[in-house]
Amino acid sequence: MSxxxxxxxxxxxxxxxxxxxxxxxxxxxxxxxxxxxxxxAAYPDPADRVTLARSIGSNPGLSALFGEPRDLETMAGFTExxxxxxxxxxxxxxxxxxxxxxxxxxEDEGRTELLLxxxxxxxxxxxxxxxxxxxxxxxxxxxxxVGLVAGSGRDxxxxxxxxxxxxxxxxxxxMVGVGALxxxxxDTRRRAxxxxxxxxxxxxxxxxxxxxxxxLRWLRWATPLGWIxxxxxxxxxxxxxxxxxxxxxxxxxxxxxxxxxxxxTGAGLRSARGATRQRVRGLTSPVGLAARLAAGxxxxxAIGLLLAGGLIGLVARTAAEALAQSAGQDMLxxxxxxxxxxxxxxxxxxxxxxxxxxxxxxxxxxxxxxxEATGRVDALLVRPVTxxxxxxxxxxxxxxxxxxGAxxxxxxTWxxxxxxxxxxxxxxxxxxxxxxxxxALFVLGAGTALHGVLPRLAVPLTYALVTASxxxxxxxxxxxxxxxxxxxxxxxxxxxxxxxxxxxLAGAVLVLxxxxxxxxxxxALRARDLVSA
Amino acid sequence: xxxxxxxxxxxxxxRSPALEDLDLEVAQGEVFGYLxxxxxxxxxxxxLLLGLIRPTAGRAQVLGGDAQRDVVAIHRRLAYVPGDxxxxxxxxxxxxxxxxxAVHGSVDANYRAALVERFELDPSKxxxxxxxxxxxxxxxIAALMTRAEVLVLDEPTAGxxxxxxxxxxxxxxxxxxxxxxxxxxxxxxxxxxxxxGRVAILxxxxxxxxxxxxxxxxxxxxxxxxxxxxxxPDLAGVPGVTAVExxxxxxxCQVTGSIGPLLGRLAEAGATxxxxxxxxxxxxxxTHYGSGPHAAAPPAGDGR
Ligand SMILES: Nc1ncnc2c1ncn2[C@@H]1O[C@H](COP(=O)(O)OP(=O)(O)OP(=O)(O)O)[C@@H](O)[C@H]1O
Ligand SMILES: [Mg+2]
Numbered sequence: 001m002s003x004x005x006x007x008x009x010x011x012x013x014x015x016x017x018x019x020x021x022x023x024x025x026x027x028x029x030x031x032x033x034x035x036x037x038x039x040x041a042a043y044p045d046p047a048d049r050v051t052l053a054r055s056i057g058s059n060p061g062l063s064a065l066f067g068e069p070r071d072l073e074t075m076a077g078f079t080e081x082x083x084x085x086x087x088x089x090x091x092x093x094x095x096x097x098x099x100x101x102x103x104x105x106x107e108d109e110g111r112t113e114l115l116l117x118x119x120x121x122x123x124x125x126x127x128x129x130x131x132x133x134x135x136x137x138x139x140x141x142x143x144x145x146v147g148l149v150a151g152s153g154r155d156x157x158x159x160x161x162x163x164x165x166x167x168x169x170x171x172x173x174x175m176v177g178v179g180a181l182x183x184x185x186x187d188t189r190r191r192a193x194x195x196x197x198x199x200x201x202x203x204x205x206x207x208x209x210x211x212x213x214x215x216l217r218w219l220r221w222a223t224p225l226g227w228i229x230x231x232x233x234x235x236x237x238x239x240x241x242x243x244x245x246x247x248x249x250x251x252x253x254x255x256x257x258x259x260x261x262x263x264x265t266g267a268g269l270r271s272a273r274g275a276t277r278q279r280v281r282g283l284t285s286p287v288g289l290a291a292r293l294a295a296g297x298x299x300x301x302a303i304g305l306l307l308a309g310g311l312i313g314l315v316a317r318t319a320a321e322a323l324a325q326s327a328g329q330d331m332l333x334x335x336x337x338x339x340x341x342x343x344x345x346x347x348x349x350x351x352x353x354x355x356x357x358x359x360x361x362x363x364x365x366x367x368x369x370x371x372e373a374t375g376r377v378d379a380l381l382v383r384p385v386t387x388x389x390x391x392x393x394x395x396x397x398x399x400x401x402x403x404x405g406a407x408x409x410x411x412x413t414w415x416x417x418x419x420x421x422x423x424x425x426x427x428x429x430x431x432x433x434x435x436x437x438x439x440a441l442f443v444l445g446a447g448t449a450l451h452g453v454l455p456r457l458a459v460p461l462t463y464a465l466v467t468a469s470x471x472x473x474x475x476x477x478x479x480x481x482x483x484x485x486x487x488x489x490x491x492x493x494x495x496x497x498x499x500x501x502x503x504x505l506a507g508a509v510l511v512l513x514x515x516x517x518x519x520x521x522x523x524a525l526r527a528r529d530l531v532s533a
Numbered sequence: 534x535x536x537x538x539x540x541x542x543x544x545x546x547x548r549s550p551a552l553e554d555l556d557l558e559v560a561q562g563e564v565f566g567y568l569x570x571x572x573x574x575x576x577x578x579x580x581l582l583l584g585l586i587r588p589t590a591g592r593a594q595v596l597g598g599d600a601q602r603d604v605v606a607i608h609r610r611l612a613y614v615p616g617d618x619x620x621x622x623x624x625x626x627x628x629x630x631x632x633x634x635a636v637h638g639s640v641d642a643n644y645r646a647a648l649v650e651r652f653e654l655d656p657s658k659x660x661x662x663x664x665x666x667x668x669x670x671x672x673x674i675a676a677l678m679t680r681a682e683v684l685v686l687d688e689p690t691a692g693x694x695x696x697x698x699x700x701x702x703x704x705x706x707x708x709x710x711x712x713x714x715x716x717x718x719x720x721x722x723x724x725x726x727x728x729x730g731r732v733a734i735l736x737x738x739x740x741x742x743x744x745x746x747x748x749x750x751x752x753x754x755x756x757x758x759x760x761x762x763x764x765x766p767d768l769a770g771v772p773g774v775t776a777v778e779x780x781x782x783x784x785x786c787q788v789t790g791s792i793g794p795l796l797g798r799l800a801e802a803g804a805t806x807x808x809x810x811x812x813x814x815x816x817x818x819x820t821h822y823g824s825g826p827h828a829a830a831p832p833a834g835d836g837r
Contacts, residue, residue, distance in 0.1 A: 187661075188622070278627050278657065284635035293621065375619035379675075382583050382613040383636045384605045529586040 006128040013102040013132030020460075021136045024094045025143030027467075028087045028168055031475055033151040035083050039075050040155075042480040049073040056081075065348065067229045068211050076156055076234040084164065086474060088171035088228045089204070090467060091140070095172035096196040097463075098136065099179025102129050104189040126180075126260045130253055133176055141169045156234055163233035163242065170231075170245030174224045175200065177252025184259040190367070194300055201304060205311060224248060286385055287393030291400075294367065298401045301360050302408040305353065309412025312349045314420050316342045316413075342423055346413065347499025350432050353409045354494050355470055357402050357440035362462040364398035365447030369459050372451075373533035381530070388522050395448060395518055402440045406433045428498040435502040438510035439469075439490045445514025445521075452524030455531040465490070534597075536561045536683055536714045537582065541591030544577050551577040553738040554591065559716060559731075564709050566725040566746075567718040569735030570822045575718040576616075578735075579687050582716075583613060596683065609638060612676035616688030618668050622661035626654060626671050633675045645678040651700055666692040677704055684708060684715045690724060702727055726814050734821045741821050746814075753812050753820070754787040757795065759804045766802035771795050 043049045053072030056063075063069060067085045071077025103126065144165040153161045179196050186192040203223045210219035210226055220226030227241035282288040368391070371377045380390055410433035414426055447462035454461065472481070472489035486492045493510060495503040537559040544552040552574040559565045569575050580586045582593050584604045593600040598607045620629055630649075634640035649656055652670040660668065669692045676684060684705075690698050698721075705715055705728050719725055725732060726746065733743040742749065754775070760783045768777050773790040788795050792809075799807055812820075 278625055280628055280631040283624075283628055283632045286636065289621070289632055293623070375615075375617075376621055378585060378615065379618075379620060379633060380636060381585060381604075382608060382611075383633065384608040384638065385636060386604055527587070530580075 006124055006131075009125050009128035010132035010135070013129040014135050016102055017098045017133060017136040018139055020094055020098055021140040022143060024091055024172075025140045025147065027471070028091065028144050028165075029147030029151055031087060031471055032079065032083050032148060032164070034481070035079050035475060036075060036152045036155050038480050039078050046073070049078075052078075063211050065208075065352070067207070070232070071235045074235075076160065079152075079156070080164075080232065080234040082475060084168060084231075084233070085207075085225065085228055086471070087168045088225065089200070090471070091168060091172040092175040092200055093197075093467075095137070095175035096179045096182075096193060096200065099133060099176050100183050100189050100192040100196065102133060103180055104183040104186075104192045121261075123257060123260045126257055130176075130180060130257070137169070137173060137176060140172060141165065144169055160234045160237060163231070163237050163239070167228055167231045167233045167242050167245075170242055170249075171224060171228060173246055173249035174252070175249075177249040177256065180253050180256035181259070184256050184263060190370070191296075194297070198300070198304070201308075205308070208311065208315075285393070286380055286390045287396060289380070290393045290397040293371075294364070294397050294401055297360075297363065297367070298404055301356075301401065301405045305356060305405045305409040306412040308353065308356070309409035309414075310416035311412075312346060313413040313416030313418075313422050316345045316349070316417065316422055316424075317420055343428070344496075344499040346422075346424055346429075346432065347496030350409075350436055350498075351473075351491065351494065351496055353406070353433075354436040354439050354491060355466070357405055357436055358443045358466045358469070358490065359463075360405055361398065361402060361440040361444040362447055362459075362466050364394070364401060364444060365451060365462045366459045368394045368398075368448075369451050369455065372455065372530055375530075375532055378530065387525050391448070391522050391525055395444065398444055399441065402437060402444070406436050409433060409436070424498055431502060432497040435494065435497040435507065438507035438514075439494050442490055442510040442514040442517075445517035448521035449517035449524070450521070452521030452528070455528075534561055535559060535594075536563075536596055537565075537716060538594045539578075539582075539591065540593075542578070542581060542588055542593050543590040544574075544581060544586065545589045550738050552581070555740055557733060557740065557743070559714060561714055562709065562712050563731060564705060564715040564717060564729050566729030566732035567716060567735070568720075568722075568725065568732055568818060573735040574738040575735060576687055577738075579613075579685055579716070579718060582685060583608075583611075610682045611685060612637075612679045612681035612683070613685045614669075614672050614676045614687065614689040616691045618672035620660045620668065620671065623659060625659050626656035626663070629660060629671060630656065630675055630678070634678060637679050637681075640678050641680070644680070645674065648674045648678055648704075651704075652697060664692075666694060666697065669693060670697065673701065673704075677708070680711070680713070682713055684713055684717075686715065686717045686719075688719055689717070690719070690721060698724070722814050722818060734818065736821060749817060750811060752789070753817050754789045755792065755809050756785070756787055756812060756816075757792075757807065757809045758783055758785045759799050759808075760806040761802060762805055763803055766798060768795070768798065771798050 043052060050073050053069075056069050056072055066081055069077065069081040072081060145162055148156075148161040148165045149158050156164070175196065178199050179192070182192040182195040182199070183189075186195050203225045206219055206223040207225040207229065210216050210223070211229075220230055224245055227244050230241040231238055233242075279292075283292060371394075377390060381387060410429050413422070413424075414429050416422075417424060417429070443462065443466055446465060447458060450458035450461050469489040469491045472486060473491040476486050476489070490510070493503070493506040495501065495506070535558040537557065539555050539557045542552060542555040542557075543550070555574075555578060557578075567575055567578070577586070581588055582595055582600050584600050584607075587601065595607045596610055600607065624632070630645060634645065652674055654667060654670050654674065656671075658667075660671070663671065669689070673689060676686075690701050693701060702724065705717070708715060715728075717725070717729060729746065731743065731745050732749070734741050762782070765779055765782070765784055768774050768784060768786055772794050773788045773792075774786050774795055775789070777784065777786040779785075786795075796807070
């Protein structure tokens with residue numbers, strides 16, 4: 001082992017990321033193997049499979065979410081459609097968080113400067129960090145390859161299982177590149193993460209557009225998530241898009257390395273301006289400060305959700321018309337949806353708005369924890385401010401941010417829907433918007449409790465709660481997981497309004513649980529030491 | 534009346550003790566120095582006084598209130614400056630002062646402006662754009678502008694240039710003149726000597742010395758050097774004498790307590806010249822910091 005500064009840096013990056021990679025790798029294996037086994041168990045009869053294939057195959061709403069299905073009456077086709085894209089996205093999110101953490105988080109905390117004082121240039125340090133991260137990605141690939149070939153190789157064939165692994169891991173590779181680049185362009189870790197997340201969001205939206213109409217199929221080549229689809233590892237293997245993923249990741253990483261030398265340590269290319277306008281209005285209390293600090297994220301989420309809501313409003317009717325002609329309603333029935341019109345489509349898509357809001361809630365928990373970890377909260381708590389008051393201010397602002405996001409999504413759908421003749425009333429859309437909030441509020445409360453009880457683990461655990469809920473709900477339902485397991489998913493308790501009436505009772509329970517958990521968090525925070533990073 | 538009082542204050546992190554059974558009293562109007570080597574527990578004590586961490590045992594009182602329970606009441610009358618200030622990078626200096634002043638309560642805007650002037654801070658910049666010293670100045674102004682009854686300062690001048698260090702000392706003196714109490718932890722011994730009446734010295738989490746500087750000087754070992762024409766006397770066994778060194782025709786030693794027996798011995802042996810001097814503040818502290826008077830010297834054979 002090298003004892004040089006670069007070696008130390010690389011190993012540091014590895015040490016801080018390998019556990020996450022192992023967890024993601026095992027999740028990929030677990031979800032895929034469950035999907036494969038679940039398909040056989042749930043649809044043993046070829047006739048069932050054909051019915052399933054017909055109903056899904058003609059549903060543009062579902063293909064917008066999961067990609068265009070093919071060969072659904074085979075286990076290979078069903079598995080590919082159900083898991084590839086989602087797992088790639090999950091891996092991508094992990095890769096982005098891990099990359100900005102080691103490349104930018106270390107620097108924000110000033111630790112990089114210590115290393116740079118040694119015999120090492122910034123470029124060398126960044127190269128070493130990316131090297132360590134490369135090791136982590138290799139670990140992810142190894143776990144996924146071995147796990148999938150061993151776990152599903154018998155059912156899918158060893159070759160296709162291996163290509164499946166390569167395809168899914170291709171997206172994390174791209175996101176390491178995106179994260180590295182964002183870490184150079186933005187001026188703090190959180191902004192770098194936000195920038196990378198926006199890139200991922202745009203990539204997803206472009207793919208949705210590409211899958212929404214036959215005329216737009218070519219757009220798939222414009223987004224790495226489209227390449228994931230084009231690879232068809234199980235049904236019609238094409239290695240070219242897979243190679244493209246790895247090439248893109250490598251090129252982005254190289255560009256990022258070239259930029260390292262250009263910017264200053266601790267700053268971004270898009271660096272903060274020096275002297276600026278003084279805005280002291282509202283900046284008189286902890287809650288005022290919380291609002292000011294959250295303003296940037298609030299705008300970003302609101303704009304993103306406005307666009308996403310608008311997209312739903314634009315494509316919903318076309319999709320619904322196709323849906324009306326579709327043979328079966330089994331899939332929708334599985335989600336408890338009887339309605340077959342536009343509402344069904346909007347209902348499914350609003351589940352994704354719910355997930356986005358849950359992620360926003362987790363982001364707010366992370367921001368609150370960051371205030372403590374950096375010691376900035378000390379500046380308030382050594383003044384006449386109790387911990388409870390500080391935390392309450394943060395939570396209130398977070399709730400406001402979530403409500404704003406939900407409102408923006410509704411506004412987007414309503415405005416775009418009016419233009420496109422959506423035919424779902426403003427009141428129904430408003431109800432659907434309100435219905436997206438309880439799950440996010442629960443996540444906020446649970447994250448706040450975790451912050452109180454396990455400060456150092458709170459952020460990863462809160463994101464894990466959202467991810468696990470997402471995987472359980474999206475993959476679990478169709479592979480026939482037991483009800484008690486599905487019930488563990490927060491999202492399982494959200495009715496797909498406006499397709500069905502919201503389950504207000506479940507919503508109220510979620511909100512009350514969230515509130516109770518937030519109180520637990522406040523009590524625990526009062527009783528413990530403040531904990532730095 | 535004691536403004537700060539700790540009784541058996543103890544803090545353990547896991548099994549390692551950061552602070553052990555601290556009993557301390559700081560009276561109103563005092564400028565109290567709090568010293569000790571790195572990792573001796575100074576910051577731990579201060580964070581306990583501020584209620585930021587919970588004691589493992591014992592308790593701390595500030596201004597008559599319990600440091601853990603009466604946070605709001607105490608903090609209205611207290612201001613604190615940490616050594617490495619973390620503030621919100623996206624706020625400007627002026628915005629930060631506005632916020633922290635409003636959170637504290639009433640702040641005299643004129644006094645704040647005077648302090649900004651005095652410390653030559655440009656408040657229009659964002660915190661992210663400040664140098665370390667300027668960030669420290671911002672924290673100092675934010676604390677001093679409140680005119681709080683108690684100032685708790687943890688290495689407040691880390692990173693300040695000598696001119697600003699002077700301003701800081703002037704501010705502390707003014708605070709004392711106004712009757713404010715100052716609890717000052719510092720590694721700058723000159724600063725401590727210039728400002729503090731009483732000091733406490735901590736080592737490995739334990740209080741090893743507390744008292745006025747004058748008193749400590751009096752009790753400290755005196756360095757004595759004597760020259761002889763004839764043979765050097767044997768000073769072993771003389772009461773109070775330690776660290777005897779011989780070099781040519783001179784003997785050096787240190788003496789604590791009464792100097793009488795040593796002088797008698799030296800006169801008897803026909804000393805031609807006797808020089809004695811008080812230990813410098815530095816020597817005084819080093820005695821307490823390390824395990825002995827020479828502990829500060831690097832150990833021999835350390836080849837790095
Ligand atoms: N959060 C923590 N977890 C574990 N140990 C800690 C923690 N904070 C402090 N310690 C330990 O407690 C001891 C006292 O630390 P403290 O910060 O009080 O020292 P200090 O006297 O302020 O030192 P310095 O002069 O370097 O500022 C040290 O051994 C330190 O390692
Ligand atoms: Mg300290």
